[in-house]
Amino acid sequence: MTELSGIILAGGKSSRMGKDKALIPIGGVPLLEKVYHVAKSCTNKIYVVTPWVERYEDLYLPGCEFIPEDPNHTQGPLVGLARGMEKIVTEWVLLLACDLPNLQIPVFHDWVRELDNIQPQNIAWLAKNDYGWEPLCGFYRTSCLPLLLDFINQGGRSFQGWLKLYPVATLPLSTPHILFNCNTPDDLRMVTKEDELE
Ligand SMILES: Nc1nc2c(ncn2[C@@H]2O[C@H](COP(=O)(O)OP(=O)(O)OP(=O)(O)O)[C@@H](O)[C@H]2O)c(=O)[nH]1
Numbered sequence: 001m002t003e004l005s006g007i008i009l010a011g012g013k014s015s016r017m018g019k020d021k022a023l024i025p026i027g028g029v030p031l032l033e034k035v036y037h038v039a040k041s042c043t044n045k046i047y048v049v050t051p052w053v054e055r056y057e058d059l060y061l062p063g064c065e066f067i068p069e070d071p072n073h074t075q076g077p078l079v080g081l082a083r084g085m086e087k088i089v090t091e092w093v094l095l096l097a098c099d100l101p102n103l104q105i106p107v108f109h110d111w112v113r114e115l116d117n118i119q120p121q122n123i124a125w126l127a128k129n130d131y132g133w134e135p136l137c138g139f140y141r142t143s144c145l146p147l148l149l150d151f152i153n154q155g156g157r158s159f160q161g162w163l164k165l166y167p168v169a170t171l172p173l174s175t176p177h178i179l180f181n182c183n184t185p186d187d188l189r190m191v192t193k194e195d196e197l198e
């Protein structure tokens with residue numbers, strides 16, 4: 001199987017939610033733990049990039065390696081990806097935001113099985129939406145790190161801006177709701193309501 005590591009980004013401000021999204025329990029399990037569990041089903045090597053290591057230390061994240069950022073100088077998810085990638089030696093990275101409550105393990109397993117078939121010129125394999133790529137739930141080739149650092153060193157901070165510069169393969173997504181990210185109290189109410197109905 002293709003070599004894969006995971007990076008989970010847990011350094012956002014959660015300003016729309018008003019409290020740390022990573023710690024919100026969904027079905028009794030903190031969201032970061034839920035996302036970690038999905039990543040763990042795909043690879044044993046997982047990095048959590050965050051300025052708040054001590055906040056997450058007591059969560060159940062077996063085998064997790066934290067990559068700390070400066071809490072006074074967070075620079076957004078694109079820089080978070082670069083900080084994670086600098087540690088990674090596998091060919092591919094699975095990047096996940098920490099606010100994805102609807103991920104489904106079998107879908108990830110299907111994707112991982114296909115990674116070897118992605119044409120080598122593509123720097124990433126991501127789903128598309130009406131506005132562009134879905135950068136926070138998908139696969140990146142670790143060899144694209146120099147390109148990413150170039151972009152960042154020139155002041156770039158936008159995933160869409162960076163991804164426009166290089167070929168990206170399209171990840172097929174038959175169930176777009178799995179990419180739903182929970183940003184606001186209303187989003188959360190929707191997710192917990194679905195939880196109760198199940
Ligand atoms: N490590 C790291 N992750 C980040 C940073 N900024 C955002 N993220 C993560 O990127 C993902 C997407 O973040 P968003 O949902 O767009 O925003 P947010 O900052 O979490 O929340 P808002 O303040 O409401 O925009 C989440 O998993 C965040 O934790 C950062 O500076 N460092």
Ligand SMILES: [Mg+2]
Pocket residue numbers: 097099181182183
């Ligand atoms: Mg979000």
